[in-house]
Amino acid sequence: MSARAESAGRTGERILDAMLARFADSPYEHIRLDDVAADAQVTVQTVIRRFGGKSGLMVAVVERELGRIVEARELVASPQPDVVLAELVRHYERYGALILKMYAEASLVPGLPELAVRGRVYHVDWCRRVFADRLPVEGSLRARRLAQVVAVCDATTWRILRADGGLAPAEVEVALAELLDPLLDAPRDQPHDRAPGQTGRTGQAGAS
Template sequence: MKRSYTQRARAQSAEANRRRILDAAVTLLSSRLRSDIRLEDVAAEAGVSVPTVLRAYGSRARLIELALEKVLEGMGAELERPEPGDVAGSVTAWFDHYERFGDAVVRNLADESDPAAAPIVRLGRTLHRRHVERQLGPRLAAVPEERRATVVDALVCVCDVYTWKLLRRDMGRPRDGAEATVALLIESLLKGE
């Protein structure tokens, strides 16, 4: 009976370590380039040793891949909080996301020539476009068919992390003013102004 208890306790401890390690990698991914995350950093953040990280995930590449999946899952849920068609709510969700991850995203975009970063950047672009189309889709129905593809392209640009960076970082605009600017641009595009 004691052996069964010991094995169960070890399994629970190993699972708790796996969760802490993955959470640590997710935390680091939100503030650093993927290439800048070392196993030593993950281990320190999780309160475990590097060999424990490797026992839990096998390799740095596998850990980072799983952490990225978790980050993207969380981003998707966060960004889909507002109802489709709600421009102000969608802009706020984008800004919530960019305030949290924008600087790291911009760094990853700058590192796009790195073969490890390129697939992440491509996936991010695809997901961003899909999200813009989902969130603004009900409003796009009123845009004439011959203009719709151009308007979608413009909306993807307006809602992009670079627009956030330009307003918040480069121009130093307060968040509420920056959000109002993006909402104005979206509404202007949707109304054909």
């Protein structure tokens, strides 16, 4: 890659970072390209030439962040639900507020509703794959359990527990595990019966 191409790439990233920072703190409708350009130390014409305007820039930001989110989520390969939930809470501590804000304001930006749908489809597929061997085999029950698992692992549930419930991240992990545990079967390669005192399905201590 030439020095000119590298410089252009860094400029594009600065513009995206500036837009992301503005979006994190302000409603989309209140964001001005003049402010984004000033934050990125470029001209408004540079922003327009690279991204075609505010809506194009917002879509580019969400596309980049969605790629980063997918990359981070795919690194969670542990079959243990407690490990998965710990990583999920860490993920939402970084991205949860932005994800929910993007969904709330998607209708304001042409092209963003389609990305929101892509994000939701990915979340459902991720839950299906991560908990594949813990979901019932039977069709209608499996579909219902998957829908419940998707709801438990959703950013909205994290927000309710974290913000409305005032729970610390570690407490959110425990709360999610308690919600998830009744929905999951024991791993199909392990016996279902456990001796008293053994850990439950999500690795939490058995009820006393």
